[in-house]
Amino acid sequence: MPLYTQQQPSKSLADRLFAAEFDDALVDQIAWKNSRYDGCKVISKEINKYTPQQTTPGGIGTSVIVSASISSSFGTTQAAGFQVGTWPSQIDWIGDTLNPSGLNPNVKRETTALYISNTVIGGEEDTQFATIKNHSYVNINQILLIDPTTDETQLIDKQSENFTAFHTFVTNDLPTGESFSIKIIDESISQNLKGPDEYKVKMNKGFLLKTFDFNYTSSLLHLTENNSLYLYKKGTTQSDMFHDGVKKNPLPHGVDNREIVRFRYGTIEMTGGGGTGEGSTFALDRIGPSFISSSIIENKFTQQYYSGSYGFINEASSIAWASNTTNGGILKATGLGSASRFIGINTLKYLNDNFPITELHLTLFNGTKDFSISETNTSSAHDERSISTFEVDNNQTQLDIGGICNDYLPKTHELRLKGINDSRFEPQGHTYFDDFQTAYVTGSTIVGGCIVSGSNTPALVTNYLQRGINIDKVTTASIFVQGGEIGVVGYQNVQSASHAQYGKSLTGSMSSSNYYSGSFDYQLSFLDKDHTLITNLDKNAELFDGIGSKGIIIIPKNIHKKIRNNLQFYLQKAGIIDTPPNVLLQLTDDVN
Secondary structure (H helix, E strand, O other), X not given: OOHHHOOOOOOOHHHOOOOOOOOHHXXXXXXXHHHHHHOOOOOOOEOOEOOOOEEEOOOOOHHHHHHHHHHHHHOOEEEOOEEEOOOOOOXXXXXXXXXXXXXXXXXXXXXXXXXXXXXXXEOOOOOOXXXXXXXXXXXXXXXXXXXXXXXXXXXXXXXXXXXXXXXXXXXXXXXXXXXXXXXXXXXXXXXXXXXXXXXXXXXXXXXXXXXXXXXXXXXXXOOOOOEEEEEEEOOEEEEXXXXXXXXXXXXXXXXXOOOEEEEEOOEEOOOOEOOOOOOOOOOHHHEEOOOOOOEEOOOOOHHHOOOOOOEEOOOOOHHHHHOOOEHHXXXXXXXHHHHHHHXXXXXXXHHHHHOOOOOEEEEEHHHOOOOOOOOOOOOOOOOHHHHOEXXXXXXXXXXXXXXXXXXXXXXXXXXXXXXXXOOOOOOOOOOEXXXXXXXXXXXXXXXXXXXXXXXXXXXXXXXEOOOOEEEEEEEEEEEEEEEEOOOOOOEOOOOOOOOOOOXXXXXXXXXXXXXXXXXXXXXXXXXXXXXXXXXXXXXXXXXXXXXXXXXXXXXXXXXXXXXXXXXXXXXHHOOOOOOOOOOOOOOOOOOO
């Protein structure tokens, strides 16, 4: 008979007592409270950090605000460690509690691993990677595992380990937004590195292989009356507001764009005429921006799906596009036509077919604008948004494609970005309203077939433009940033210089987070998955003599204290350096 069945019950269940009563007064006695409640209840504000009593103006979180509003009617209340005063007074953190032994209650998530890199590439050093100014790509090739109890060490090389297992170490100890320190192994090399834990993990997925590089260049041949580049969300889209050159009456029902963040990389802006005047004719000066300084980049991903020419895009001159016989021919000859075919058709299809083997990322302004901060939250999240980088949603096989008259090119020119109403991915900061519209070419049922370039056969209606043209309009879009011929500050709701209100600036609606420095440049990059960090290491300024043959040590913020105090000892024990210290410093306990 098993051991746990040999002991027979001493009493019959039928004899159990039903008349027992618990004395509630016991719970207020010291003997009961100390052992069963006060001695085991702990409160902590943050993991791995002791927080003393403090005052935080302005409130912390929804639940606390609700408690505060209730307290204004029912007196002071306390919940989850917060002492709430009369609304809208400030809220006091009562301080992390200590258990009877005096130790702090925080859960400690310490690591016993050091990370070794022998490859550091400056953010502007290598043209094959996305340009991220004042940052570097740091590739991790080894992990040093240390047992602080036995002082044993084990060196793991990425070449001999499973990719996922090795990468899990990296992402667990160096997650996005985390701090770390850098130590150059060869101390004879001059350096100007930052202090302890001043480096931040902006991204930990791998290298960003530059695939499309857009550099803004002003061109009087292209759209000059309005901007053509927008990072936005929300708004309402009215599809076919104009159809075959005629404005619909009544206007089509608008479709809510929801919270999806979109990047519009090009616009064909045509406007209808009024009275007896004619509207826009499809031409180069209706298309923006110019792609004359932009290029398609060859890499291991584009080689798999793109068979066209690499390098600078062939932007049509005024003579070249004028020689085209149809509007579709004009579009095909423009830089927007080439760029949109590559981005909106070829690249999106490859991304959809090959996710999650790779990802596609958009980097704006060479990574110089921090989209994780706002007017109310001035503390950076130090994530991908802080280097102006966003992941493109892979659930878009291609953009909405037009017919033969549009040369089978996209009708609209914008990408959906990852994350819907998710603060981990969305740009933060103030948004302001603006409207914009874009045209595409269709056949005309009245004129017949595709429209000959330069011709205009308007209908006898109040609002019209060239036949064979449809227009989609986005109204009340919430703009994060915009750019183009006008620059950072666009014009309000006006698409034509002939409009009476043309030139009305949007500056009154904008806030500090809507501005940026320089021109509106951007890059699209495929993710080459690797054990690589993108971090705020300015290689030119901090590692001006390089890293030598031994590389650098990456020290996670939550490294075990004994290891932090004995780096030289463990590096020598692992054979990474030759000269150890004489004494192994022991860890001393402290409350904090």
